[in-house]
Amino acid sequence: MAAVGVHGFPPVLTSLVGRAGAVREVAGLLEEYRLVTVTGPGGVGKTRLADEVARHVAADRFADGAWLAELAPVRDPAQVAAAVAVAIGVREQPGVPAAEAVARVLARQQLLLVLDNCEHVIGAAAQLCADLLQACDDVRVLATSREPLRIAGEAAYRLAPLPVPGPGDAGDDVAGAVVLFADRARAADAGFALTGENRADVARLVGRLDGMPLAIELAAARAEALGVSQLLESLDGRLALLAGGDRLAAGRHRSLAAAAEWSYQLLEDQEQRVFRLVSVFPAPFTLEAAGAVAGPGAAAAVLRLVECSLLVPPRPGLDGRSRYAMLETLRGYGTGLLAAAGEQDDAEAALARYALRAAEQAAAGLRTIAGEPAAARWLDAEDAAMGHALGWAADHDLDTAARLVTALALWWLLRGRLAGQQMLLRELAGRAGPGSDGWCAAQFWLAWMAHDSADLPGSLQRCAAIVDVIGDRKPSPILADCLALQSDNLANLGRVPEAAASARRALAMARELGYPFGQVHATTCLVITALYAGDLDHAARLARQGGQVPDIPRGAARICGYLLAGVLAETGNLAAAERACAATLVQARDAGDLYALGAVLPVMADLDLRAGRRGDAAAHLREAAQLTLQTGLWFTILNVLEGSGHLCAATGRPADAITAWVACETLGQQGGFENRDTDPHARLREEPLRQARQALGPDQARAAEQRGAAMSAATAAEYALMLTTADPPQPAVPAGPGKLSARERELVTLVARGRTDAQIA
16 A cells, blocks of 8 residues: 555565665754755665655655655756656646746645666756755655765765674674565575574575675575575676566666666766776775876776766775775676776786885885884785785786785784785795796795695705705895894704704805894894803893894794793793793784784793782683684794693693693604704603503503503694583593593594584584
8 A cells, every 4th residue: 555645656565675774864863954865886675665754754754745756757957847746746837947837836835756776867856856846835755866966965875784693693683684585585485494504595695786685686586596506606606697586676776787887878988997806806995005006097097986886985904994885786797897997907907016115115124123014914904805816817927916915924924814815925936946036936835835734854954945945145134034044943853953953054144244133033043042041040141132123023032032931930930930921922913913913822821820919820721722722823823832731730630731742742753843852842841751650550651651652743732622611521530441531531532423524623
């Protein structure tokens, strides 16, 4: 049934989902302003919202009702006033312009005039509204357009897409986009329902469609034929797939391509060109970035695209800079145009050049005291662009790819993401010529990853290959870093004299180059060799010296901080160790430095245990274990297992202590760790390990050892999480041989069932 006082509006056949707040807000604006323009991209639901607002306010606020004038069919701007006259029933009067005739009639009425789809006749619509507001005191206008009319007295309301579930909210059934999809899917297929099986796919689907109502409705119409999961997989061709819908809808509402085309054709040539080119950005971008890809005139065009609702208005990014975004549905249309125009390769190359320039500038900042925080946040904000550019460069421009890897690697390390680049680095190392910059960069970071993932011999082999190929060249930062990493590997493989020699060579080279990061890296390796040599005082002096290198990067200073804390703890200077450790922990958290955080947390846990703070120790070890599952850092899990063993020994869990320590030693041996005789950790666990074995007896001790020896690194990390729960149980010594704790039974059962490490995690 038609609403009272509503004229010219089509009957409402579907529910309006997720727009109750928008209806109230626009209705409130109409109370205050005589002209309200609802703006937004095609398909966001402007017409449907205007319809609902008109029905909401017509009877109570406007004695003569609400009248709809649909301007989409009007092609000649000169016919706008005539179209409005026909819509509201004003007869043509000879010799009287249509705009004047409309004004004469409306001057005596109290009504709401809804002008739908003004964008293609924006000038004429704006002029008509200005004339009506001047001549008709009790008339209010609600317009829909992809851009504001920009006349005096106008209030613009930008209609946003429907809310979509956040990254961790796959089960959020109340998000407007999910509700709309479910409603329209049920209309197409009465048997459709949100279930535990399809809920996550629906959440991802509506997120991929940006919460755009038109896109969601078109997708829902296909759900019965394709199924939600297949529909989601098919969205790479989303514009071709999402077509059809209501046979009686306007053409621009029957496919995403048509909706996008309607807006695109209203742009000037330069605006169309910039729209195509900025569609290459996979995520929000700055004006500077737009200019780098689309040329010097891009800024003005970008602002225009925002006005036309083809770009989302700027919002602060992770780096605080204003960034513009293109909805994924529009980006899919733009990239299609880009390819059709033959501009794809040039746009990709321009994006890669911008990414390289930004990455190298940020990398320089990461290696300074003052510049690290801003540089890291900048790269955080450019993450998607960097990944996109690197993927393109790896296929088309090896030199750019190599330079990007070199620039981004320290940031990857900082954020605990270096391990995720292994496939890319292997490909780059395989395609680049031996000895080239790209080959050296890829080999070095592959060596670093091998070191961090329990393959010391493999890491050493890659370091040796680099030294063999470029060792006779003039000194370079990559060679200094390679020599330092080689030293670290040699020390942990039990070849301490060779390690010290390599570290000294690296330090001399870094000093010659004026390379602070290299100086600190080499100095920390000398600290490690001094520790293995049993010279704790010398190790402490070296750690302090490393922290005093001029212009030391903050990340390198944090490495010196946790090494110094560990050395001070070994010398018995616990107060100084706690100060150094606490300061480093705060700095690592502030910087989001997951690499340093994973290293310093076990040191802090050790200090907690020495001070009797078992709860704090458990919390720090648990956090470190969680980090190992995220970053894959091998040395961190060894240190977590070491600390977990001491925690269990201190809380009356001898079987757990033995299992943790044996897992630690086994994983160390698998990675090539050969310094058990000089490792201070091994000496510290000797007495509590003896006591634990004595408390259990031979059979139970042997069973605990076997469980630890069978664990992979990932399983051991999960085991450490079980051992460090907030309130770990304090079991008595098991009464009989072979008895397992609840945590052990759970883990061993999963292993016995053949679960993989990933499944256990």
